[in-house]
Amino acid sequence: MTKTFMFDALREAIDEEMDHDPTVFIIGEDVGHYGGSYKVTKDLHSKYGDLRILDTPIAENTFTGMAIGAAITKLRPIVEGMNMSFLLLAFNQIANNAGMLRYTSGGNFTIPIVIRGPGGVGRQLGAEHSQRLEAYFQAIPGLKIVACSTPYNAKGLLKSAIRDNNPVVFFEHVLLYNLQEQIPDEEYLLPLDKAEIVRSGKDVTILTYSRMRHHVLQALPNLLKEGYDPEIIDLISLKPLDMQTIGESIKKTHKVIIVEECMKTGGIGAELIARINELYFEQLDHSIIRLSSQDIPTPYNGQLEQATVIHPYQIIQAVHQILK
Known part of the structure; x- marks a missing residue:
């Protein structure tokens, strides 16, 4: 290694x-x-x-x-x-x-x-x-x-x-x-069509990818301290979506939060919600919460730029909302 x-x-x-x-x-x-x-x-x-x-x-x-x-x-x-x-x-x-x-x-x-x-x-x-x-x-x-x-x-x-x-x-x-x-120092290959279960849990399924994986992991210590047990899935494959892994998690937690850096309108989260509602609607105990970037061109100003994307505290608030 x-x-x-x-x-x-x-x-x-x-x-x-x-x-x-x-x-x-x-x-x-x-x-x-x-x-x-x-x-x-x-x-x-x-x-x-x-x-x-x-x-x-x-x-x-x-x-x-x-x-x-x-x-x-x-x-x-x-x-x-x-x-x-x-x-x-x-x-x-x-x-x-x-x-x-x-x-x-x-x-x-x-x-x-x-x-x-x-x-x-x-x-x-x-x-x-x-x-x-x-x-x-x-x-x-x-x-x-x-x-x-x-x-x-x-x-x-x-x-x-x-x-x-x-x-x-x-x-x-x-x-x-x-x-x-x-x-690893030795050669390895990974499948292009599989999501990764970053952390197993039973309370809520958090679906994310790319940089937002790390924002979710930054929120995790606070959530664990508060007694929550989230399951975190890194989508990795955005097309095709690994609906089998996603579905198995939903059948366990019955609640979904999507965390993405994509824009909300027409984004990856929008497609995920559609697919989940088609395949697993009856497994859901709560409406899906979607945390996405603002639907605006990204500002050059540093503070405004930060305001357009999702941060760990917003993920914590979403878990509170869905599990209250």
């Missing part, structure tokens, strides 16, 4: 997969000589060279389209968005090409591509650099969507995503890159 930063865990995953499979390459802005805007590709250029670590112009639609074309020829591209917000410029390529070509070609093509990079609300990055695109992409048929939250799951999930024969949109939170954790 080695204590590893999350950005290093992601770099190790890419390095191991590039070493394992010569068809894997990475493409994006500043991924080569500079080593990536958050150093996820640091030193890989000196090992693999220009043809496998491709620096591109500022042209997301072009290099994403080129990567999809490469995937059709049985290469395995990793597209790094310097910020996931910039990949809105490649929305057509991701939706109409990456997501649909396997289907519209009658299965003649597979699209083994990973589209990854930093997202979420950072520290005063401004509205255009603070987007949460998971809900934008969730409605697109043909995509898998994963949100890592720890160095351990970041490495295991990224390795699995690179090996998958489907397009995977892989979300990393900009404020988690410097998170450290002991991870």
Whole structure:
């Protein structure tokens, strides 16, 4: 076991997969000589060279389209968005090409591509650099969507995503890159379609993902001190949602709180509520509580920015409300 930063865990995953499979390459802005805007590709250029670590112009639609074309020829591209917000410029390529070509070609093509990079609300990055695109992409048929939250799951999930024969949109939170954790020295892979039970409990199911996992864990000591016993589930897979794990927890606790950094309107939480009501409505003893970000562009002002996202004290208040 080695204590590893999350950005290093992601770099190790890419390095191991590039070493394992010569068809894997990475493409994006500043991924080569500079080593990536958050150093996820640091030193890989000196090992693999220009043809496998491709620096591109500022042209997301072009290099994403080129990567999809490469995937059709049985290469395995990793597209790094310097910020996931910039990949809105490649929305057509991701939706109409990456997501649909396997289907519209009658299965003649597979699209083994990973589209990854930093997202979420950072520290005063401004509205255009603070987007949460998971809900934008969730409605697109043909995509898998994963949100890592720890160095351990970041490495295991990224390795699995690179090996998958489907397009995977892989979300990393900009404020988690410097998170450290002991991870195994030996190789490991994690499933892309399974949620993680972070803590078992019997009183209430708290569903969360990405950075909000850590806000929930910050609230946990206070909740335990007050005698509450929450079950905490990190969704990890945002598409498909692991409704089996979620359902088993609801059948035990009969109460649900959703904690997300996504916007409330049309967010991941909205889809979760719909699915839970369809499948497990009769198991619920209380209406679902949803804690989501404000439906406004993220302010640059630091205090206003903090006011838009969910904090541990709000999670504690929600548990009080649902268990009163």
